[in-house]
Amino acid sequence: MAPSRRELLGTGIRALTVPMFMASTASSYSISEVEGRLAKGSGIEGVSKQDLPTPCLLLDLDALEENIRKMASHAKAAGLDLRPHGKTHKCSEIAKRQVGAGALGLCVATIREAEAMADAGIGGLLLTSEAVGPNKIHRLIRLAGRKPDTMAVVDHEDNARELDEAASDAGVRLRVLVDVDPLGRRTGVPPGPGAVRLAETVDRLGNLDLRGVHGYCGASSHVTGFEARKAHSERYMGPVLETYNSMRRKGLPVEIMSGASTGTYNIDSNLEGMTELQVGSYAVMDVDYRRIGGASGDVYDDFRPALHVLATVVSKNHDDIATVDAGLKALATDRSFGPDVASPQGLSYAFRGDEHGALTLEDPNARLSLGDKVELLVPHCDPNVNLYDRMYCVRGDAVRQVWKVDARGHV
Amino acid sequence: MAPSRRELLGTGIRALTVPMFMASTASSYSISEVEGRLAKGSGIEGVSKQDLPTPCLLLDLDALEENIRKMASHAKAAGLDLRPHGKTHKCSEIAKRQVGAGALGLCVATIREAEAMADAGIGGLLLTSEAVGPNKIHRLIRLAGRKPDTMAVVDHEDNARELDEAASDAGVRLRVLVDVDPLGRRTGVPPGPGAVRLAETVDRLGNLDLRGVHGYCGASSHVTGFEARKAHSERYMGPVLETYNSMRRKGLPVEIMSGASTGTYNIDSNLEGMTELQVGSYAVMDVDYRRIGGASGDVYDDFRPALHVLATVVSKNHDDIATVDAGLKALATDRSFGPDVASPQGLSYAFRGDEHGALTLEDPNARLSLGDKVELLVPHCDPNVNLYDRMYCVRGDAVRQVWKVDARGHV
Numbered sequence: 001m002a003p004s005r006r007e008l009l010g011t012g013i014r015a016l017t018v019p020m021f022m023a024s025t026a027s028s029y030s031i032s033e034v035e036g037r038l039a040k041g042s043g044i045e046g047v048s049k050q051d052l053p054t055p056c057l058l059l060d061l062d063a064l065e066e067n068i069r070k071m072a073s074h075a076k077a078a079g080l081d082l083r084p085h086g087k088t089h090k091c092s093e094i095a096k097r098q099v100g101a102g103a104l105g106l107c108v109a110t111i112r113e114a115e116a117m118a119d120a121g122i123g124g125l126l127l128t129s130e131a132v133g134p135n136k137i138h139r140l141i142r143l144a145g146r147k148p149d150t151m152a153v154v155d156h157e158d159n160a161r162e163l164d165e166a167a168s169d170a171g172v173r174l175r176v177l178v179d180v181d182p183l184g185r186r187t188g189v190p191p192g193p194g195a196v197r198l199a200e201t202v203d204r205l206g207n208l209d210l211r212g213v214h215g216y217c218g219a220s221s222h223v224t225g226f227e228a229r230k231a232h233s234e235r236y237m238g239p240v241l242e243t244y245n246s247m248r249r250k251g252l253p254v255e256i257m258s259g260a261s262t263g264t265y266n267i268d269s270n271l272e273g274m275t276e277l278q279v280g281s282y283a284v285m286d287v288d289y290r291r292i293g294g295a296s297g298d299v300y301d302d303f304r305p306a307l308h309v310l311a312t313v314v315s316k317n318h319d320d321i322a323t324v325d326a327g328l329k330a331l332a333t334d335r336s337f338g339p340d341v342a343s344p345q346g347l348s349y350a351f352r353g354d355e356h357g358a359l360t361l362e363d364p365n366a367r368l369s370l371g372d373k374v375e376l377l378v379p380h381c382d383p384n385v386n387l388y389d390r391m392y393c394v395r396g397d398a399v400r401q402v403w404k405v406d407a408r409g410h411v
Numbered sequence: 412m413a414p415s416r417r418e419l420l421g422t423g424i425r426a427l428t429v430p431m432f433m434a435s436t437a438s439s440y441s442i443s444e445v446e447g448r449l450a451k452g453s454g455i456e457g458v459s460k461q462d463l464p465t466p467c468l469l470l471d472l473d474a475l476e477e478n479i480r481k482m483a484s485h486a487k488a489a490g491l492d493l494r495p496h497g498k499t500h501k502c503s504e505i506a507k508r509q510v511g512a513g514a515l516g517l518c519v520a521t522i523r524e525a526e527a528m529a530d531a532g533i534g535g536l537l538l539t540s541e542a543v544g545p546n547k548i549h550r551l552i553r554l555a556g557r558k559p560d561t562m563a564v565v566d567h568e569d570n571a572r573e574l575d576e577a578a579s580d581a582g583v584r585l586r587v588l589v590d591v592d593p594l595g596r597r598t599g600v601p602p603g604p605g606a607v608r609l610a611e612t613v614d615r616l617g618n619l620d621l622r623g624v625h626g627y628c629g630a631s632s633h634v635t636g637f638e639a640r641k642a643h644s645e646r647y648m649g650p651v652l653e654t655y656n657s658m659r660r661k662g663l664p665v666e667i668m669s670g671a672s673t674g675t676y677n678i679d680s681n682l683e684g685m686t687e688l689q690v691g692s693y694a695v696m697d698v699d700y701r702r703i704g705g706a707s708g709d710v711y712d713d714f715r716p717a718l719h720v721l722a723t724v725v726s727k728n729h730d731d732i733a734t735v736d737a738g739l740k741a742l743a744t745d746r747s748f749g750p751d752v753a754s755p756q757g758l759s760y761a762f763r764g765d766e767h768g769a770l771t772l773e774d775p776n777a778r779l780s781l782g783d784k785v786e787l788l789v790p791h792c793d794p795n796v797n798l799y800d801r802m803y804c805v806r807g808d809a810v811r812q813v814w815k816v817d818a819r820g821h822v
Binding site: 051052053054087109110111112129130131132133135136139155156158159181184185186187188189190218312313314315316317318321323325328329332333334351352353354355356358370371380382383386387389409 | 462463464465498520521522540541542543544546547566567569570592595596597598599600601629723724725726727728729732734736739740743744745762763764765766767769781782791793794797798800820
């Protein structure tokens with residue numbers, strides 16, 4: 001249900017009675033002032049999501065917690081380790097909850113993410129992108145010095161030798177997985193003898209500790225329909241697992257076989273040889289994953305949507321549309337679709353430039369007025385989170401905490 | 412030309428001799444350490460763009476300065492005021508240079524941008540998006556208290572009355588332009604009598620000062636071909652200018668008629684009644700604008716591309732492609748095309764997920780190796796800048812300054 005205009009105008013008055021918005025002008029603080037108050041422990045008791053500046057990112061704590069519990073239970077039941085991917089949320093507060101629920105660490109996609117997670121006390125980090133070039137190599141080695149259980153991936157002998165040399169210079173050892181490419185021609189060495197030779201090379205290098213194989217089949221993750229997705233993942237992960245098993249037969253110390261996505265978590269868990277899951281999106285979900293279909297229905301609803309963009313109707317001069325303050329800079333645009341309108345019902349969204357979107361009133365009885373709030377389910381969670389510096393954590397309408405997207409930033 | 416592998420490996424050694432990268436491991440500082448050094452005045456002398464962590468945003472100062480000068484000269488010659496749009500760059504350092512070259516202030520798209528620009532000492536701010544809802548209204552009014560020359564836009568009588576009431580409560584006056592919608596059905600009141608009535612309402616409200624009309628025709632800005640674009644803008648801006656002239660004939664105090672984009676700056680300057688230009692993208696440019704064609708050629712090259720993403724080849728396991736570390740989170744994805752590869756020549760780019768892109772070697776003689784750097788011309792400047800917290804300012808290969816994208820942030 002959309003809040004009524006009366007209710008919305010009321011927020012300014014209600015806000016007068018709560019600690020964060022105490023000034024006579026109500027809800028009028030800049031984010032630096034809000035954060036200043038939070039830092040001082042002023043709290044956010046009594047603040048509703050209706051009071052928040054828009055556009056902003058809402059994280060539904062009930063949904064998040066249920067998703068984290070459910071995936072942890074799945075991994076435990078399957079006898080697999082769980083190292084969720086932090087590239088989705090870039091948020092150490094979420095990472096802490098994943099580890100608290102039984103994950104043995106976090107995957108990260110960038111050295112910046114690794115540094116931020118380590119700073120927040122998260123261990124068991126696996127950097128799933130190759131660290132190439134002096135800047136990344138030396139930051140990785142330095143991190144391994146601080147956190148010896150950090151792992152990296154390699155897909156090229158030259159890079160393995162550079163990592164070994166840098167580790168030697170710094171007097172540290174670096175744990176390594178060989179990145180084997182199921183299909184994507186993105187990163188990774190193709191499955192087969194070349195991958196085994198790379199593992200042997202890593203094993204011989206004096207400052208690298210070979211630990212296993214990384215095999216992520218991104219192309220399988222969003223195949224529509226559970227059976228088609230299962231067939232796709234089995235087809236392309238098969239050669240990766242054969243390669244992993246070849247390494248084992250040769251006696252190489254490969255204890256870890258890491259892979260799987262939120263789309264294939266209940267498929268890849270049954271693949272012979274898999275030892276750990278690096279699923280990411282399940283924690284918060286998005287439109288993209290809901291569209292692929294689940295094991296038992298057209299909508300993939302194994303996990304609950306927890307991430308929405310809150311927007312405000314800022315222009316209303318036409319009967320059939322309302323303009324909101326969330327556009328290309330507030331929502332991921334890498335898919336062919338925009339966000340779903342989660343609340344109120346009966347609306348569809350279309351981008352209208354950098355700062356705006358247009359809501360079309362599908363239901364002729366639906367009404368929207370200036371100042372009304374809408375909640376948009378994010379199209380694609382990873383790049384959507386990346387647009388924001390913070391998430392407002394809510395239970396129902398109440399804002400409970402503000403979490404920094406502390407692993408964000410392209411450096 | 413791509414830097415050779417030897418040159419790239421050399422950067423680690425060269426870096427040993429320069430102040431910022433003094434540690435024995437070379438180029439191994441996290442961005443917080445880099446910024447700490449900059450804050451201490453350690454400088455970045457001798458640092459090359461090859462030393463930067465990737466992906467990162469490069470700003471070519473020579474091109475930026477030339478673009479700023481050229482648009483300032485154009486406006487002066489046309490007898491128009493210039494209030495460039497800061498939504499493009501969200502960077503007060505660029506804004507200062509635009510004002511220094513003669514701009515009378517800056518346009519901004521969000522209250523956050525307005526606050527950040529004001530904090531940096533920029534005056535003459537025009538907020539070109541409607542401020543709706545208690546949070547934005549009260550922040551705007553507070554800003555107008557600090558900076559009385561701040562202007563806002565309105566497209567609805569209800570909003571005008573709320574602004575008036577908030578201004579009254581705070582004891583300030585607010586300058587207002589009526590937002591007239593040429594075509595976009597995004598924000599703005601349609602041209603004609605309704606817009607004139609809204610201007611009369613604003614003029615009657617005791618705490619608002621009517622100053623003019625805002626009319627931005629986003630739909631014209633990217634029409635391909637100069638003559639087609641000219642016809643488009645004249646057709647849709649015509650009714651806006653007629654509405655503005657109606658207000659003038661009625662004796663309303665409308666001194667300002669603001670509009671135009673980088674695509675129409677040399678078209679709208681000739682429209683009778685226009686008083687100021689709110690062009691934005693010209694300062695840094697992008698692939699999107701280069702494609703629309705200029706007055707004298709297929710490529711719109713009135714202004715120079717100044718904004719690139721620097722990326723590193725991080726995987727090279729196939730002859731025909733190389734994978735770089737810039738993907739969906741490093742480049743704007745809202746257009747149907749990705750970035751152009753500015754350097755080295757002979758490459759095309761395709762997205763490969765959140766953190767990666769694939770370069771296809773169009774020229775069979777082109778060679779790329781692990782660690783090579785590439786420069787990608789941004790697809791669409793506004794949302795591309797929005798992904799980053801800082802820009803590395805370069806002249807040629809030398810990094811001269813680091814500027815914060817200080818008006819970024821969705822709040």
